[in-house]
Amino acid sequence: MDNDLFTGNTLAAQLFAEVIIPLALPQNYTWAIPAHLQENVQPGSRVEVQLKNKKYAGIIKTLHRQKPAAFAPKEVLNILDEAPLLFPIQLQFWKWMADYYMCSEGEVMNAAVPANLKLSSESILIWNDEHGLDFSDLNGEEFLVAEALELKKELRLSEVQQILDAAHVYPIIKRLIDKNVCYVWEELKAKYKPKTETYIILHPVYHNEDKLADLMNNWSKGPKQLELLLAYLYLIKSEGEVTQPVLLKKSGASAAQLKGLIDKQVLIAEKREIGRIATLPKNVYIDFELSQAQQTAYDAIQMAFMQKPVCLLHGVTASGKTQIYIRLIEQNLLEGKQVLYMLPEIALTTQIIRRLQKHFGGNIAIYHSKFNPNERVEIWNKVKSGEAKIVLGARSALLLPFVNIGLIIVDEEHDPSYKQQDPAPRYHARDSAVYLAALFNAKVLLGSATPSIESYNNAQTAKYSLVSLNERFGEAELPAIQLIDLKKIETADRKKIMLSPQLKEAIQSSLNQKKQVILFQNRRGYSPYMICNVCGWIPQCRNCDVTLTFHKAKNKLACHYCGTTYPVINTCAACGSHHFIEKNFGTEKIEEHIAETFPTSRVSRMDYDSVKGKYDHDNLIKLFEQQKIDILVGTQMVVKGLDFEHVNLVGILDADGILNFTDFRVNERAYQLMEQVSGRAGRKDNTGKVLIQVSNMQHPVLQFVQQHNYQHLYEFEIQNRRHFFYPPYSRLIHIIFRHKENHIAEEAAHLLQQGLQPAFAANITGPAQPVVHRVRNLFLWEMLIKLPKDTAIIQQCKTQIQQQIIILQSNKRYRGVDIIPDIDPV
Numbered sequence: 157m158d159n160d161l162f163t164g165n166t167l168a169a170q171l172f173a174e175v176i177i178p179l180a181l182p183q184n185y186t187w188a189i190p191a192h193l194q195e196n197v198q199p200g201s202r203v204e205v206q207l208k209n210k211k212y213a214g215i216i217k218t219l220h221r222q223k224p225a226a227f228a229p230k231e232v233l234n235i236l237d238e239a240p241l242l243f244p245i246q247l248q249f250w251k252w253m254a255d256y257y258m259c260s261e262g263e264v265m266n267a268a269v270p271a272n273l274k275l276s277s278e279s280i281l282i283w284n285d286e287h288g289l290d291f292s293d294l295n296g297e298e299f300l301v302a303e304a305l306e307l308k309k310e311l312r313l314s315e316v317q318q319i320l321d322a323a324h325v326y327p328i329i330k331r332l333i334d335k336n337v338c339y340v341w342e343e344l345k346a347k348y349k350p351k352t353e354t355y356i357i358l359h360p361v362y363h364n365e366d367k368l369a370d371l372m373n374n375w376s377k378g379p380k381q382l383e384l385l386l387a388y389l390y391l392i393k394s395e396g397e398v399t400q401p402v403l404l405k406k407s408g409a410s411a412a413q414l415k416g417l418i419d420k421q422v423l424i425a426e427k428r429e430i431g432r433i434a435t436l437p438k439n440v441y442i443d444f445e446l447s448q449a450q451q452t453a454y455d456a457i458q459m460a461f462m463q464k465p466v467c468l469l470h471g472v473t474a475s476g477k478t479q480i481y482i483r484l485i486e487q488n489l490l491e492g493k494q495v496l497y498m499l500p501e502i503a504l505t506t507q508i509i510r511r512l513q514k515h516f517g518g519n520i521a522i523y524h525s526k527f528n529p530n531e532r533v534e535i536w537n538k539v540k541s542g543e544a545k546i547v548l549g550a551r552s553a554l555l556l557p558f559v560n561i562g563l564i565i566v567d568e569e570h571d572p573s574y575k576q577q578d579p580a581p582r583y584h585a586r587d588s589a590v591y592l593a594a595l596f597n598a599k600v601l602l603g604s605a606t607p608s609i610e611s612y613n614n615a616q617t618a619k620y621s622l623v624s625l626n627e628r629f630g631e632a633e634l635p636a637i638q639l640i641d642l643k644k645i646e647t648a649d650r651k652k653i654m655l656s657p658q659l660k661e662a663i664q665s666s667l668n669q670k671k672q673v674i675l676f677q678n679r680r681g682y683s684p685y686m687i688c689n690v691c692g693w694i695p696q697c698r699n700c701d702v703t704l705t706f707h708k709a710k711n712k713l714a715c716h717y718c719g720t721t722y723p724v725i726n727t728c729a730a731c732g733s734h735h736f737i738e739k740n741f742g743t744e745k746i747e748e749h750i751a752e753t754f755p756t757s758r759v760s761r762m763d764y765d766s767v768k769g770k771y772d773h774d775n776l777i778k779l780f781e782q783q784k785i786d787i788l789v790g791t792q793m794v795v796k797g798l799d800f801e802h803v804n805l806v807g808i809l810d811a812d813g814i815l816n817f818t819d820f821r822v823n824e825r826a827y828q829l830m831e832q833v834s835g836r837a838g839r840k841d842n843t844g845k846v847l848i849q850v851s852n853m854q855h856p857v858l859q860f861v862q863q864h865n866y867q868h869l870y871e872f873e874i875q876n877r878r879h880f881f882y883p884p885y886s887r888l889i890h891i892i893f894r895h896k897e898n899h900i901a902e903e904a905a906h907l908l909q910q911g912l913q914p915a916f917a918a919n920i921t922g923p924a925q926p927v928v929h930r931v932r933n934l935f936l937w938e939m940l941i942k943l944p945k946d947t948a949i950i951q952q953c954k955t956q957i958q959q960q961i962i963i964l965q966s967n968k969r970y971r972g973v974d975i976i977p978d979i980d981p982v
């Protein structure tokens with residue numbers, strides 16, 4: 157027999173793939189590619205593989221011909237993509253991110269790839285109502301699944317497997333998703349409800365003018381319906397599209413009359429999602445000139461980019477940094493390059509979107525977590541094909557499959573929201589942007605009025621270039637800042653002062669001038685806690701070691717850590733007294749008090765509780781822009797880069813609350829918050845004013861804010877950092893241990909600490925319990941490692957941590973402990 161030759165052939169042709177699966181696995185695994193699938197296979201393509209009885213769509217990282225020595229790899233079941241889903245650069249980026257932030261490439265994949273492109277046995281397919289019942293483009297097997305989906309509305313992948321009883325289920329599912337029959341359910345997005353609107357369209361038959369004339373000449377229905385049809389034809393001609401409410405309003409017809417025309421198949425009603433990325437023309441339209449100072453800064457940035465890839469633009473609030481970005485984007489477009497414009501929180505950036513769309517129209521794609529799975533795949537593909545030239549997004553946009561980035565803009569680079577907290581990868585998008593740009597040989601522009609100490613230090617030590625823009629655009633100057641000493645104000649009870657006479661007067665004066673006011677308080681809710689006036693008992697969360705916040709509108713006590721709510725307590729659990737006092741105040745209470753104090757003014761609130769829906773935030777911003785709100789009370793949300801023309805007064809109600817944190821970044825953060833919120837005042841003229849209510853008048857940060865002097869803040873702060881060996885002088889690794897039993901978490905923490913001895917004994921603080929040491933019924937322990945900025949030492953420490961975690965998890969007692977390393981915590 158020719159057995160030898162045969163075996164020889166297969167051996168020579170054997171091909172293996174290292175595959176990334178969206179799980180937190182300690183390593184990637186290898187599968188064999190069977191001969192019949194080898195033709196079209198490439199790194200970056202998805203393959204269907206089986207691991208421990210479950211199936212996944214994984215991504216091929218590498219292809220090779222070295223047969224693993226220790227085991228015989230299983231075969232890949234199917235290849236899902238003819239063209240790769242992403243490029244080698246992205247795979248390189250994933251690898252770096254996994255190594256640097258101590259997680260698996262699978263976890264990076266999970267963060268990067270839209271749900272629709274990730275399939276596993278657990279995936280749930282959701283019937284897409286928009287598809288409708290026309291199945292003519294489906295083949296037999298696709299039809300079977302589509303039919304079942306339409307009937308049951310959702311199917312688990314394992315159920316699809318049963319329906320088809322075939323070995324190639326994943327390719328079929330992929331095609332069904334491509335054809336918009338279904339999408340993949342995502343737990344976090346479960347609440348997402350697209351806002352839909354009913355559009356009216358003419359039945360295609362009547363696109364033929366003769367047919368339409370025929371219909372009207374031989375009208376057999378009521379005259380009202382003819383009027384309705386004529387109104388429709390007029391509207392569609394003048395407006396381009398017609399929604400049902402607009403049609404009914406403009407024609408004066410009834411819903412029943414419209415239904416009559418729909419039943420008779422003259423018109424068709426079609427539900428469409430609104431707020432989808434509008435298809436704007438792809439042009440570039442610049443209708444402004446840079447000021448002298450802006451032009452100088454722009455030229456300096458260009459020069460800087462010739463020397464170094466990263467440049468920090470330190471421009472005071474309202475200096476017009478955005479206009480400079482727009483010119484840089486324009487230049488990159490002309491060179492045919494893609495631009496990534498990052499913002500700390502996309503929900504907060506409708507203004508920027510509008511400003512950019514005005515100049516770049518349909519060249520812009522927007523990407524963030526509030527889009528539904530279909531939209532996210534759409535953008536993924538447009539970025540990959542290069543059709544999307546400018547991507548505006550929050551941190552996850554960094555993980556899109558760019559082809560040729562020329563520039564990454566990190567706006568408000570100091571913002572801590574750039575760091576992902578949970579789940580892994582716990583990456584800092586600003587720092588990761590610098591790495592990604594290097595892979596593309598691209599430039600990075602970091603912009604801020606209040607740079608992070610780290611970035612400013614990088615500029616001072618010539619790692620980055622620095623360009624400063626010290627004046628506001630146009631006539632405006634930075635607002636005058638006045639401190640109000642709360643200690644000098646008498647109060648009847650022990651309560652904290654919410655509104656000083658000075659601030660009250662200033663608000664009244666702004667209202668009289670028809671100007672607007674922003675009041676900032678860093679706490680949401682009504683009052684942060686209620687305290688028994690007799691014994692001092694404070695109600696606490698059952699699941700967390702946290703005091704509860706009173707929310708008056710909902711009449712509930714709420715835990716801000718786990719979200720649990722409780723009925724309001726009227727009796728003290730410790731002494732039985734009924735006498736509670738509210739300590740402190742949150743935005744809700746301020747809003748109420750302000751509305752009472754200024755009864756004729758229009759007061760609104762912007763915080764996490766008031767802008768839960770997808771469009772709430774946009775609406776609030778528009779109302780404020782249009783001066784339909786006089787006074788806006790808000791948390792951090794009002795701080796971020798918003799541009800309002802008519803605000804001339806900003807009040808910071810409780811500066812002590814900002815200055816009294818126990819964190820090594822407290823001075824930096826306090827300066828950033830106060831300077832940024834102050835920056836919302838007087839952006840278009842010289843009337844801006846800021847009042848800061850505070851007891852601790854001597855705090856040095858207040859003087860820096862008052863002088864708008866970032867330089868002094870930096871010099872003051874950098875000394876502290878050097879003295880206490882904090883970043884930028886060191887690198888931090890923070891490790892959290894989490895378990896339902898306190899002593900198990902504690903033991904695990906101590907064991908890991910001992911494991912890192914003796915090499916790192918001097919670098920470790922802790923283990924200790926954090927201030928809030930129980931959240932959602934899990935006990936927390938933590939440990940902080942401060943390392944010198946030496947790549948080899950840092951790498952050695954990470955490797956040891958990794959080894960210790962593996963050792964701990966091989967011990968049954970500690971297997972259940974979550975051990976979470978966080979690199980460069982913020």
Ligand SMILES: Nc1ncnc2c1ncn2[C@@H]1O[C@H](COP(=O)(O)OP(=O)(O)OP(=O)(O)O)[C@@H](O)[C@H]1O
Nearest residue numbers: 444445446447473474475476477478479629797799
């Ligand atoms: N060259 C220009 N021509 C016309 N308008 C400009 C120009 N530069 C800035 N502006 C206007 O000045 C205002 C402030 O600019 P912008 O919002 O870009 O400031 P910024 O530096 O980003 O401020 P912040 O750091 O507070 O976000 C905006 O309304 C902007 O449209």
Ligand SMILES: [Zn+2]
Nearest residue numbers: 697700715718
């Ligand atoms: Zn809780």
